[in-house]
Amino acid sequence: MRLVVAVLKPFKLDEVKKALQVLGVAGMTITEAQGFGRQRGHTEVYRGAEYEVDFVPKIRMEVVVSEDMVEPVVDAIVATASTGKIGDGKVWVVPVDAVVRVRTAERGVDAL
Amino acid sequence: MRLVVAVLKPFKLDEVKKALQVLGVAGMTITEAQGFGRQRGHTEVYRGAEYEVDFVPKIRMEVVVSEDMVEPVVDAIVATASTGKIGDGKVWVVPVDAVVRVRTAERGVDAL
Amino acid sequence: MRLVVAVLKPFKLDEVKKALQVLGVAGMTITEAQGFGRQRGHTEVYRGAEYEVDFVPKIRMEVVVSEDMVEPVVDAIVATASTGKIGDGKVWVVPVDAVVRVRTAERGVDAL
Amino acid sequence: MLGTLTPYPNWLNTGDNTWQLVAATLVGLMSIPGLAVLYGGLVQKKWAVNTMLMAFAGFSIVLIVWVLWAFNMAFGHPIGGHGFFGNMVGMPHPIVSHFGEQNRANIPLVSGTGAMPPFHYPTSTLAYFQFVFAAITPLLFLGSVMGRMKFKAWLLLVPLWTTFVYAINAFMLWGGGWFAQQGALDYSGGYVIHLSAGVSGFVAAAIVGPRLKRDRQHGVPNNLLLVAVGAGILWLGWNGFNGGDPYFAGADAAAAVINTNLATAAALLMWVFMDMRFSKQRKPTLLGAVNGMICGLVAITPSAGWVDGYGAIIVGIVASGIVWVAWTYLPRIRPFSKVDDALGVVYTHGIAGLAGGLLLGFLGDPGMVEYLGKGKTASFSVNGLFYTGSWHQVWEQLVAGVWVICFSAVMTAVLCLIVKKVVGGLRMSDEELETGDLAVHDEEVYPPEPFAERVGVLAAASRAAEGTGEDIDDRSKP
Amino acid sequence: MLGTLTPYPNWLNTGDNTWQLVAATLVGLMSIPGLAVLYGGLVQKKWAVNTMLMAFAGFSIVLIVWVLWAFNMAFGHPIGGHGFFGNMVGMPHPIVSHFGEQNRANIPLVSGTGAMPPFHYPTSTLAYFQFVFAAITPLLFLGSVMGRMKFKAWLLLVPLWTTFVYAINAFMLWGGGWFAQQGALDYSGGYVIHLSAGVSGFVAAAIVGPRLKRDRQHGVPNNLLLVAVGAGILWLGWNGFNGGDPYFAGADAAAAVINTNLATAAALLMWVFMDMRFSKQRKPTLLGAVNGMICGLVAITPSAGWVDGYGAIIVGIVASGIVWVAWTYLPRIRPFSKVDDALGVVYTHGIAGLAGGLLLGFLGDPGMVEYLGKGKTASFSVNGLFYTGSWHQVWEQLVAGVWVICFSAVMTAVLCLIVKKVVGGLRMSDEELETGDLAVHDEEVYPPEPFAERVGVLAAASRAAEGTGEDIDDRSKP
């Protein structure tokens, strides 16, 4: 089991979600995030004073998948979320020891 | 050391927190999340136009625990957070290489 | 490759970000979080009724780094974010199997 | 052509007509948007839409009821007969024909008897002015029952309550009915409006049952800026509320305005002082200030043009102090500990209204002239105990207060039970109670921005950063 | 000293002057902040600042245009000549000299001919009163074109539109021009303001092109509390809108006020009823109630002081029902399915305004007297079909309505094309469209709190918890 974490541009969420559903991914968890990297932030101006906003809004997606799904899932995310422009984001994969479905206490792949 | 991540229904937070305190868990970190899975979202209607909201609000709890606490913690979460209804959420466990308490730079279990 | 996760006091973000940039860290992802631990929350009073807020606002920083950067990064975070007061937060390190840059599909350290 | 057209009949005074219409508009603004957003900001986020919709709909219903029958029940010819029951209510009758709207205003048992000077404007003006008072009253007690009452039940309760509670109390105190005949007084509605709303809300809250336990525990307001918007409109709108009630733009209207503000200022400061001195936290609070402000506004309402400025300041301080103490300690004892009066209407309107009504009996200054007498006629003013040593006015105020409390409580209970029967329950379903606005109206007060919308900033920003090349990166290398 | 100074000339009536100034202020409040925050709350978060800035700027521009030339185009001496074209528009002329501001108000073809009584206040009063109407009109159609129109294009379109559309329609119906001479009537602007704004907005929206697809799909409002603030100010502000239009604080002003409220209440309840009964969700909604409210306000505008209360209630119910049906079904067919009229102005203002204008022809009650006749002179009132059996007024209303639709549509199209040429395009760049306020104004409606600010709470709290020692921990050990 692996946890795939993807930090992406928010407007790509729908497309990525659909691509993962096609692969059979049944669920995912999203958090709002602020990214810092090569992509620049912006400036806001209130009453003549400038305020730099370094961070750019991102969504952070977590999907727990079985081993054999890691590659297809990562590939699907990268393929769908890429616009070719700076700031498209990162995907990383983390090992998972165990997964449990709270409702049923099922464990492992059954829990997904 | 392990990181236990639990994605739960928000109204269960207080109960789960109390259950973990009983086990001796001293701290945890919560983020607001949006879940997608079997549980359906809802529809909002503004001026006659329907807007589908696919995601359901969840809280995402992170607890770093020592090896021997993993099972009791996961069990406590599952036992407390379960309502038996779709959407109760998932728990997953990730290996942790190191933990540090920022205030004192203590490492390992002492840092928890 | 490792994922360094740091839960910190929000007002330390800028300093920590700068310290990491000095080390050559090119990017990071931030989420807003609520911490629970030794540090107490506060009480709000509306129309005479008291409402306890157990949680304290934190920021949660994720940085994916190569193996050799783990120690310097953790040390820099701890050194910069510490105020010596309860609630300074925790840092933990998680193994990472793979990292991909979405824009280019580069993998590994090149993706950072 | 028609060279001799004239703009208005000669009984019409443009200043009085203007004052009355403007005063009415100010009072209307107190409901919509005033109370709607005051309550909308004070309730939990999950109930803001529901509360506001009930306010807008309630306001609308009362107007229809008012012009078709209730205005004349409150201000028309008595229904006939002698004694208490013959002077309890007016004959229902619409006022929306062309004659009904444009003829000269008259309240048969008051201006019709010479107990006050004849009006200088048409019935439309008087009826609209009185409507905004009738409309705000159920909106006030909405604060007691918000967060669980069925919308349909509200749609039915409001017209019934206006007809069978409000119109009757109004006739008895303002329309020249029984209590007016005994000498009880209520300048602009400390009893007819606030005491009645406070009591009725409390009773209705008891019958409808409490909100969800979770809602009561976590019922924090959602937006204090909007509370300030609503509170500010209430305060200044009250210049129309009390300033309009002499029915003429005379000297007493001006005195009522300044007295209203004096009592309010004093009450606000008093509550802030109590919070700083006696609350557990010993801190001044904005919502405390707003509570104090409302106490002052409510308490001066029964006496605004009949006390002098000193009296007004005393009314503000005393009422605010009493309500502060009640607000702090009564919730510990029954029935206050049991009934879920969500926004505490029974305190800031009920108790403050009663306190203000009784204080008139003590503080009414005979030198404050509402209408001037000519020749051998005495001017109209009020004789308070502190000026005359007579308990008469105190007694009249007490009797009328007891009546308003008992009658409003009993009638509201009866009407709630009728509505319950007709609509099939007064409460929402559990699912609706748990979810709030989204379940009941498919709307949220702050609809969440879809994820997709958050891209905008990026689009612009990344374009700016990219320039021509690909890996322009002036930040990652220190 | 100067013992014989007097405050005003003897043709001045302080009540009328006050009423007109207050009515104007109420109507001004309907725009600023009323419409500004109603629209600001109804649009997506990303366009709130842009929408509000366009409202504030548009309001300002109209005033300058109005006093320098447009007021006299709408209410001055006819430009000369006979027939339709000679009675189409007034001679442009400023009114800001000291004489222009302080002399007695007059509308040459109306009060100047005895078709109404002479005014009791100066030109400033009349001009300012008429300005607030002129100003709200482009602000209304801002709702059609928000979210993509260039700010510069707006700065130019507004003065052109006021000059070449508004002033002309106003002269023809209110300034004593051609349609007024034929007998067409528009009490306070169902045609001149609402129908024209609805049609013009629709045409402009078609020419400017739709918003981004993403904006149309995700265009949820951002704040229903602010919608309530704006809606409430609109409702009560309309007391000035319609109450001010007899130009005197007389009995008809009062009737217009109560009728306005009656139609509005009925229309609001009607829409809520339709939502509960016929919408897919079968649920009442706050934004539905606001839509209904606006329909009522708009529809009663052409007839407020010329129908009685029954008529007003009918106007509200009928217009709200018609617009509800149109709002639900028309978007499925062309051209409504194609044109992105962002806030649906063509329905709630265009269709409601037209419905109201036509209904006057049916419901005008001859017993409702606007100005009283003296001696052998007849009073001024309107003869609706239902009272007289004559189709005359219906016909006049129809002809004028058709004119306003056609003229506004054609002229708006021409003006849009001119502005496009001059400014170089009516639409923002793609980048601006994607990002919204932040790209166009470097501002956001709810500027995000920087992370650093969130520490405050902690500072206090941790200090409290620390006490003296280091590891005080009363929670971690159960």
Next chain:
Amino acid sequence: MLGTLTPYPNWLNTGDNTWQLVAATLVGLMSIPGLAVLYGGLVQKKWAVNTMLMAFAGFSIVLIVWVLWAFNMAFGHPIGGHGFFGNMVGMPHPIVSHFGEQNRANIPLVSGTGAMPPFHYPTSTLAYFQFVFAAITPLLFLGSVMGRMKFKAWLLLVPLWTTFVYAINAFMLWGGGWFAQQGALDYSGGYVIHLSAGVSGFVAAAIVGPRLKRDRQHGVPNNLLLVAVGAGILWLGWNGFNGGDPYFAGADAAAAVINTNLATAAALLMWVFMDMRFSKQRKPTLLGAVNGMICGLVAITPSAGWVDGYGAIIVGIVASGIVWVAWTYLPRIRPFSKVDDALGVVYTHGIAGLAGGLLLGFLGDPGMVEYLGKGKTASFSVNGLFYTGSWHQVWEQLVAGVWVICFSAVMTAVLCLIVKKVVGGLRMSDEELETGDLAVHDEEVYPPEPFAERVGVLAAASRAAEGTGEDIDDRSKP
């Protein structure tokens, strides 16, 4: 019965009384909720509650002070003696007895001498009208000191400042005192209110010390919709501010209203133009438009009824341009770079007020008549340099302006030091400064929804999805 009751004394004019009461109510609304939410939306989230509470409390305190002694210091009989000091302030005296409230209004050195016509309403009306001006003044300079001043210090500074700064300036310019006797003029408070508030706020800010460095750096507004609400109420409320100052509902009141709007519209557009043309970003901004708007309102205040419409437009453009330049460049030089005038009151009120006061000397149009003369009496009007070639009025304006600046600065400094002594410091503790509202009032402006409340949506939704069975899943399998 009492057939001969009359509604008011014969010196009372209902139109004037109504106008004055309504104007006062509009000005009151400018403070509460106007300024309270304008500032509440403009300050950082962490200070919104504190700022609004200070506004509500300050408003209340001024009223008590005003009726008990300060009104007569500003508008009563001179304290006696000759020359400057004998004409510096009035004799303190309460006005809240029944006689004080209901007798005919009089300003001994003005209406009492025939320098203006006698009033047509009671003292309550005049005192309340003047109160709302007195009350808004400290609220304006709250913008300079927000975000660090102790609440208790504010509670003490406000009454002292009203007594020892406001009342004296008001007497000297409006009460018939020294500068009025020399010929200096201030139509509605460009000097007495705005210049004085700007200077006093600046001085107080210097003495209280700056906000936290972090707050100055991250001090973004929290809600531009509420800024728009406040700004809109300010604009239209100013119709009462300037329209009320002839003290009669005459032709000059109307002229003052339209001139106020003209200057404001011109100033708003000017600032937007400057932003688009000369700011670093070359973009129009909503907060810039609001700044320009305020400059126009403030700058026309000293001259509203004494310039014609052209003059008003010039006042708006010039003042807005000057303040734009000052706002952009002065913060770079001392003392402006050092003093933390949080919302920039010294620019938009101080500099704009001074500019407006001086411009009156140039632009005062002798043809603009405030009060009409009869027989051999000249009408009252103002002779500007551009009309008469005489520098007299300019000189008088300059002298009075210098006085207001120096006196307000020195007195405010003295009062701040006194308050510091009495209260034990003017600044909050560091902990309070870091945490803001939550530390000082235990309240937040947008109280966070507890996690537990977010369940509602789920409850409904999951129930809907579950149906009867357990694993109904129409989404997970594609």
